[in-house]
Amino acid sequence: MNIFKQEFDMKKKSIIIWSISLMAFMIFYMAFFPTLTQDSASVDSVMNSFPEEMLQALGVREGLSLTSLKGFFSLTFTMMQLAIAIQSANYGFSILSEEERELTADFLMSKPVSRTKIYISKLLAALLSLLITSIFIGIATFIALRLFNAGENYEISSVIKLILTLPIFQLLFLTVAMFISLLFKKIQSVLSLSMGLAIGLYVVESVREIVDNNILGYVTPFYYFEPGTILLDGTYDLKFIFIAIGIIIVSIASSYLLYNKRDIHSL
Amino acid sequence: MNIIEIKNLTKLYGNSIGIENVNLEVKEGEIFGFIGPNGAGKSTTIRLLMSLIHPTSGEAKLFGKDAIEYGPEVRKDIGYLPSEIFYYDKMKVKDLLNYSASFYDKDCSKKIKELSDIMELDLNRRIEDLSYGNKKKVGIVQGLLHEPKLIILDEPTGGLDPLMQQKFFNIIRDENKKGATIFFSSHILSEVQELCNRVAIIKDGSIIEVQDIKTLRENNYKKISILGNNLNKDAFNLNGITKLVQDKDELKFFYKGDINAMIKTISSIEMRDINIEEPTLEEVFMHYYE
Numbered sequence: 001m002n003i004f005k006q007e008f009d010m011k012k013k014s015i016i017i018w019s020i021s022l023m024a025f026m027i028f029y030m031a032f033f034p035t036l037t038q039d040s041a042s043v044d045s046v047m048n049s050f051p052e053e054m055l056q057a058l059g060v061r062e063g064l065s066l067t068s069l070k071g072f073f074s075l076t077f078t079m080m081q082l083a084i085a086i087q088s089a090n091y092g093f094s095i096l097s098e099e100e101r102e103l104t105a106d107f108l109m110s111k112p113v114s115r116t117k118i119y120i121s122k123l124l125a126a127l128l129s130l131l132i133t134s135i136f137i138g139i140a141t142f143i144a145l146r147l148f149n150a151g152e153n154y155e156i157s158s159v160i161k162l163i164l165t166l167p168i169f170q171l172l173f174l175t176v177a178m179f180i181s182l183l184f185k186k187i188q189s190v191l192s193l194s195m196g197l198a199i200g201l202y203v204v205e206s207v208r209e210i211v212d213n214n215i216l217g218y219v220t221p222f223y224y225f226e227p228g229t230i231l232l233d234g235t236y237d238l239k240f241i242f243i244a245i246g247i248i249i250v251s252i253a254s255s256y257l258l259y260n261k262r263d264i265h266s267l
Numbered sequence: 268m269n270i271i272e273i274k275n276l277t278k279l280y281g282n283s284i285g286i287e288n289v290n291l292e293v294k295e296g297e298i299f300g301f302i303g304p305n306g307a308g309k310s311t312t313i314r315l316l317m318s319l320i321h322p323t324s325g326e327a328k329l330f331g332k333d334a335i336e337y338g339p340e341v342r343k344d345i346g347y348l349p350s351e352i353f354y355y356d357k358m359k360v361k362d363l364l365n366y367s368a369s370f371y372d373k374d375c376s377k378k379i380k381e382l383s384d385i386m387e388l389d390l391n392r393r394i395e396d397l398s399y400g401n402k403k404k405v406g407i408v409q410g411l412l413h414e415p416k417l418i419i420l421d422e423p424t425g426g427l428d429p430l431m432q433q434k435f436f437n438i439i440r441d442e443n444k445k446g447a448t449i450f451f452s453s454h455i456l457s458e459v460q461e462l463c464n465r466v467a468i469i470k471d472g473s474i475i476e477v478q479d480i481k482t483l484r485e486n487n488y489k490k491i492s493i494l495g496n497n498l499n500k501d502a503f504n505l506n507g508i509t510k511l512v513q514d515k516d517e518l519k520f521f522y523k524g525d526i527n528a529m530i531k532t533i534s535s536i537e538m539r540d541i542n543i544e545e546p547t548l549e550e551v552f553m554h555y556y557e
Contacts (some may be wrong), residue, residue, distance in 0.1 A: 002366065002369040002370065006355075006366055010355070010357075102353060102355075102356075103351060103353035104353050104354060104355055105319070106317075106319065106347075106349040106351075106353070107349075107353070107354060107367075107409070109317070109318075109319055110317050110319070110342060110345070110347040110349075111342060111367070111370040112339045112340065112342040112343040112370055112371070113339055113342075113370060114338065114339045117339075261321065263319070263320040263321060264314070264319040264320060265320070266310055266314065266349070266350070266351060
């Protein structure tokens with residue numbers, strides 16, 4: 001419990017900063033929507049003048065015009081997912097590697113605790129941090145939709161479903177990043193790695209939309225939890241939920257094995 | 268009873284050798300010195316004992332139990348001070364010490380107070396604001412606050428001024444009197460001589476010798492260099508002089524023997540300057556090979 005508490009304490013500031021900025025992002029972005037709808041015809045014509053590929057790359061799809069609430073909201077939420085992916089990957093890359101980089105591992109591991117306990121405590125502390133961020137995003141989502149719906153209806157149940165995908169999405173990036181971090185002897189730049197992983201997979205999703213190749217989608221979590229699909233259909237694609245959970249379990253188990261065997265080097 | 272028992276312990280880093288076939292026994296109540304030049308494998312051995320790294324082959328037992336398998340259990344009774352001290356920068360000294368204490372099932376507040384008073388450590392400062400020597404003090408307190416039965420010190424004196432070093436040695440002696448076993452690594456011969464009962468000498472990953480400290484004292488070489496004009500190498504024909512070299516107006520040699528005889532010889536010649544010092548560890552080792 002003491003390690004969990006210490007880990008969570010160290011994350012507190014980061015949780016506050018991420019939660020506030022993501023809430024602000026959601027609300028400010030959605031605040032543009034009412035203005036957009038006032039002149040929807042001209043916005044649509046501007047959008048139509050763009051090449052289709054470019055719109056696809058942006059995640060604007062047929063049946064989800066930017067001037068509809070669902071369309072605009074799903075674009076906003078995709079951006080939000082990108083930011084969440086960066087945060088989750090950031091925690092994943094750092095929690096196990098930071099003690100080695102900052103050389104505090106000698107302190108922690110010479111205490112009478114097993115690596116298993118350290119690993120679980122760190123994982124749970126990161127998970128709690130991400131869940132808290134999710135809750136704030138959920139709150140911001142409902143505030144934004146309520147204030148800036150421009151009179152359009154939306155299904156609360158679909159929105160809740162979308163928000164409920166966040167923890168799986170976060171865990172996916174968290175655990176995969178954790179696993180990757182253990183493949184390296186030393187992680188120097190956590191931020192660039194986390195941006196690389198998140199943006200890289202986001203780009204894969206954009207490419208998938210352009211070439212319209214769904215097989216490519218298996219590689220990227222942005223496809224598993226595409227906001228547009230969930231909002232339009234009101235259901236999940238269970239197949240992808242299972243794949244995601246499968247990857248999470250494999251990542252957690254293999255990181256655990258690697259962490260237990262790991263040599264902690266001094267300077 | 269052997270507190271530390273190392274059998275055929277080997278650690279390879281890829282193709283390079285960390286340590287090779289190390290065998291070592293440390294008995295209860297000893298102050299055991301572990302001495303060798305930098306890179307000889309001292310830290311590797313200690314990190315294996317703390318199961319920070321895993322052995323390639325062989326085993327290490329602490330209190331009769333395997334150091335890896337029973338790691339969390341045996342570490343309850345171990346206090347460890349790493350050679351390089353790094354702590355969570357943002358924490359205050361007292362928060363770090365309390366965090367450290369939270370790993371043990373006992374109240375350590377009295378011991379924290381006692382140790383930090385002796386070491387003159389300010390508990391309210393942030394770790395990141397501390398000097399190297401002060402961080403070392405934090406390390407000493409966090410390693411001893413749970414009154415461990417085995418204290419493992421990896422080059423502990425670096426960064427401490429001589430006064431603090433003495434205080435620290437006194438603490439170690441006190442803990443030893445109360446029953447703690449001490450395992451002390453160093454590359455400075457004199458501090459090992461001052462504190463330890465027995466000493467193991469490690470070089471290039473292998474133990475060369477395990478000796479009583481008395482024996483080591485008898486091998487008390489002095490390194491002497493004399494500066495002067497018209498020095499005559501032949502004046503130094505005493506027994507116990509080795510490696511005598513003359514370089515223009517400088518004479519250098521090692522001496523082991525009656526110091527009075529040496530002083531007499533030196534006083535008979537005209538010189539500009541003289542320097543008598545302890546040989547470095549490497550130089551002592553050179554003698555081991557001869």
